[in-house]
Amino acid sequence: MKDTKNAIIMAVNTFDNPFNEDDKDELINLAKACNIQVDGMIVQNLDRINKDTYVGPGKVEEVMLLANELEVDFIITNADVSARVIRNFDKLTDQIILDRNMLILEIFSERAKSKSAQLQVEIAKINYELPRLVGSSEHLGRQAGSTGGGLANRGLGETKLELERRDLNRKLSQYRKDLKALEVQQNIQKQQRDKNAVFRVSLVGYTNAGKSTIMNQVLAKSDNDNTVFVKDMLFATLDTFTRNIRIDSIPEFLLSDTIGFINNLHHTLIDAFKSTLSEVRDSDLLLHIIDSSNPDYLKHKSITEKTLKEIGAQDIPIIEVYNKADLAKEPALYPNSISINAYNPEDIDILLDIIKQRILKHYSKLTLHVPYDQSQILNTLFASNMTKILDQDETGYTLEVYVANDHAKQFKKYIKHFN
Ligand SMILES: Nc1nc2c(ncn2[C@@H]2O[C@H](COP(=O)(O)OP(=O)(O)OP(=O)(O)O)[C@@H](O)[C@H]2O)c(=O)[nH]1
Numbered sequence: 256m257k258d259t260k261n262a263i264i265m266a267v268n269t270f271d272n273p274f275n276e277d278d279k280d281e282l283i284n285l286a287k288a289c290n291i292q293v294d295g296m297i298v299q300n301l302d303r304i305n306k307d308t309y310v311g312p313g314k315v316e317e318v319m320l321l322a323n324e325l326e327v328d329f330i331i332t333n334a335d336v337s338a339r340v341i342r343n344f345d346k347l348t349d350q351i352i353l354d355r356n357m358l359i360l361e362i363f364s365e366r367a368k369s370k371s372a373q374l375q376v377e378i379a380k381i382n383y384e385l386p387r388l389v390g391s392s393e394h395l396g397r398q399a400g401s402t403g404g405g406l407a408n409r410g411l412g413e414t415k416l417e418l419e420r421r422d423l424n425r426k427l428s429q430y431r432k433d434l435k436a437l438e439v440q441q442n443i444q445k446q447q448r449d450k451n452a453v454f455r456v457s458l459v460g461y462t463n464a465g466k467s468t469i470m471n472q473v474l475a476k477s478d479n480d481n482t483v484f485v486k487d488m489l490f491a492t493l494d495t496f497t498r499n500i501r502i503d504s505i506p507e508f509l510l511s512d513t514i515g516f517i518n519n520l521h522h523t524l525i526d527a528f529k530s531t532l533s534e535v536r537d538s539d540l541l542l543h544i545i546d547s548s549n550p551d552y553l554k555h556k557s558i559t560e561k562t563l564k565e566i567g568a569q570d571i572p573i574i575e576v577y578n579k580a581d582l583a584k585e586p587a588l589y590p591n592s593i594s595i596n597a598y599n600p601e602d603i604d605i606l607l608d609i610i611k612q613r614i615l616k617h618y619s620k621l622t623l624h625v626p627y628d629q630s631q632i633l634n635t636l637f638a639s640n641m642t643k644i645l646d647q648d649e650t651g652y653t654l655e656v657y658v659a660n661d662h663a664k665q666f667k668k669y670i671k672h673f674n
């Protein structure tokens with residue numbers, strides 16, 4: 256979707272799926288991210304979504320009147336639509352029904368950059384599309400019938416719908432195969448990293464909370480200037496970016512920036528991003544970034560917690576980082592948390608100090624004497640920014656080092672003393 260199109264929102268406010276002011280803003284922003292301007296809105300309070308017409312049958316006429324008066328291209332719903340609703344609206348109007356999840360999929364598909372993100376989005380899209388395919392099957396079926404049958408023409412006897420379904424299923428299995436192959440490749444890289452046993456920290460949280468901003472502020476303090484994309488929009492980040500962080504007096508660690516979560520993310524998308532989010536599952540520490548200036552931040556926080564559970568990351572130690580403190584009406588004061596403004600370098604130092612304390616729990620400070628001929632061990636130790644030369648004599652170096660507890664064994668014979 257290139258040029259700006261326009262739409263009205265047709266929403267149902269139910270007890271299970273409320274549609275409040277923030278949900279309105281979020282849906283309008285999702286549309287905006289797809290270059291769709293929202294010109295009008297009709298909201299109906301119901302016990303549940305109508306399975307034939309989404310809103311109640313009496314309300315449909317009102318929706319049609321507004322859509323026609325404003326000459327919109329789309330009618331956007333706040334929850335998933337079924338094939339039945341799509342089919343019923345197809346009979347009524349040329350305007351296309353889009354649901355919230357379709358908007359999210361559209362944004363994902365435009366923004367996905369890496370091959371694996373692209374494949375995951377395509378898979379999620381097809382999984383979402385398949386049960387919602389409606390086609391002019393009767394029409395094509397009649398045409399095919401008139402050309403006569405026979406084995407050679409068997410394909411013609413199929414309805415357009417079946418052809419489409421088959422085509423999508425074929426693509427689906429191809430994409431799944433391609434993704435598997437990529438994952439094998441990425442696993443090799445990951446195993447390489449695992450061998451190095453570097454502490455892994457991941458930034459997680461609701462979309463637009465400030466994860467990428469924090470990543471960049473940390474990078475600004477490290478010798479890695481490979482920054483990531485930041486923008487005031489939903490789903491600015493779709494890929495997981497992992498960077499090596501080397502900052503004086505902090506043991507080296509890996510920091511991953513990840514895709515933001517959102518309310519009611521469809522399970523097809525959660526499934527699709529499970530592999531992108533494997534970095535999160537394999538982390539030693541999670542920084543849960545929360546936009547404390549958003550009136551709905553507690554809801555966003557619980558959505559993130561629920562999503563972490565869904566991807567199997569609920570048992571990883573977590574620090575809550577209440578971000579955008581400069582914009583928040585009141586300070587967010589909760590146990591086991593900090594409140595920061597990502598753009599304040601001193602706040603980033605406080606965050607880094609907390610990370611450092613967590614890392615050091617897994618490290619031992621040792622004094623080693625390593626002979627000069629142990630070049631491999633020396634190379635490993637000198638690669639760390641925490642290693643200090645205490646002394647040097649004709650036999651070798653005396654070093655103060657920090658080594659991961661899991662790795663301490665290999666240095667045993669060089670130990671002069673533990674600290
Ligand atoms: N005033 C203020 N703005 C912030 C702060 N942190 C981030 N922002 C802004 O918030 C917007 C979103 O920031 P991002 O870092 O892209 O957010 P994200 O969590 O990575 O978002 P997604 O990638 O979409 O999940 C940007 O416009 C940032 O400049 C903060 O502490 N204070």
Ligand SMILES: [Mg+2]
Binds near residue numbers: 466467468491512513
């Ligand atoms: Mg981001």
